[in-house]
Amino acid sequence: MNFSKIQILGVLAFLAVVFVGIPIFIAATGRWDFYFTLTSVALLAIASAGVWLTFYIGRINIGQGAFALVGAYVSAILVVKAGWSFWISLPAAGLFAALVAVLIGLPILRLRGVYFAMITLVLTQVATLTALALPITNGAKGITNIPLPGAISVFGIPLVPDFATLENSRMAFYFTAVILMVITYAALYRLVNSRLGHLCRSMQQNEELASSIGVNITYIRILIFAISSFFGGVGGAMFGSISQSVYPATFVVKDSVDFMLNCFLGGLGFVFGPMLGTLVLYFGWDLLFEFGKYQMLIYATLLILIIRFLPNGLLSLRFGKGGGK
């Protein structure tokens, strides 16, 4: 892959802002609560990246909340009941979510368009109801008092400190979440610009045609759905660790819809669309808090105006047509 100078500069500027600029800004202004907000944005952006990827093969995914919930529960159960380290439970949660996605995806990925959208919407509801019904998830009480992530050391050299001993675990969570987000989007960008990404694009346009020229569409759509659910599982597991608790209502249908809105708002044609969409939606909602009871009204009106006048997402404002940043 060849990157232009502007692209490299843009990525470097972004990294500088999130890793250096924001901590300096927060230290200067003393707004430590920003860390929590930005951490949430980063984690929701990871889950939204998964939704975006499902859009990339032409499926509307409103079920990411289900996989985020699965991830959160798997990680919580492994840490609390089996005594695993959080850092091992994190990929395990992602992999378990991906496994569930393969099992569910085999039948339902045959559905298209609005049928797939509706069944994934139902899927979120199934996940919540299952969490209420199963004994291992403690029903409505949920799993609480999840310990903070522990230390990692390789050959006696500490790589990650124990979060519980840290003076400021918010900052540690912020860095973890942002690093995860950067890895996620780097992986997403790489994937979209690979051979697999081109095959996905051919499927998005016409599945029969793609199939007729020898693309194994069943394999690709299950692989993509598994990857996108992996993102959902990891995001959900991390979220559970930060709030130190998981309930059946941690991720519900509304969250799934929000993940989808993030993608639309940023723009479906752009890899970094979901990241921007998450930031705008989450911050927009928070900033409108001052309007009290009119918060929802203004938020909804702005949302409608954006989609009315920029139906292809916010990023279409600057970049015009085309993919990638």
Place this chain on the structure above:
Amino acid sequence: MEQVMANGVYLGSQYAMIALGLTLIFALMNVLNFAHGQMYVIGGFVTYTFYGQWGVPFVLALFMSCMTLAIIGALIERYLFAPVIKGSAREESTMLLAAGIAFLLDALILLIFGEKQRGVPKIVDGVFNWDFRLIMPYDRILICVLAILSIVAFIALMQYSKTGRALRALAQDRTAAQLMGVNVDRYSMIGFALGAMLAGLVGGLLVTITGVNLGMGGPTSIKAFMMVMIGGAGVISGAIWGGFILGFMEAFGLAYLSQYGDITYLLIFVSLMIFLAIRPQGLMGKPWG
């Protein structure tokens, strides 16, 4: 058993009406209307205001509810959905719009009517009692009959009127309908208004029994999606079947499974997923929508 069957018919007839509006809008515009549940709630509140607050006769209140929703639906179609569908690169963008409208309607309901549960006085008193085998309040029977009559009237309208013919042509093939001289823009608006009106009608009918509150919108939309999936998206007979099937499943589940806790809906969801895995287009839908 008789009681469970009667409950099934009662639930099914309401559900079918909710699903009809959703499926009509989907068939015409390929839009998944997330705001359908909120429209239903508005219908309930309008009827509550006219009938419960101001003492207007129930039938007139119901008519006002239908008209309000029809106007809201027409405006939404004309000024929001139609331009967005024209301007967006991918059809799915309308889902963001639909979700935004659902949020907006929720916010408006909250501001205008508040978040309290509201109920209205009964229309008719008394309970029908057949030897304690079948017990049903008269107002439920009346609502059920009214719902079935409206479904029949709707089918007749779609089958025999000029508007109905145009709408069916539009649902079948937009381009072909336009070539045959159907005014596509105008009938899209009429169809959307009609779908919204059905939501208002069923909201107005149900407020007399269950009351209405702000939180009912979202769950109602999800139920409506399920019914539409059972029957097949965009097919009118499918929506009716879907409504009655869901109504019966719920009635049976509540009667026989309630001792195991709240697993009725889990079972309904799981069986729906298995059913769709075998028959993705629903009972009578076109394959792949």
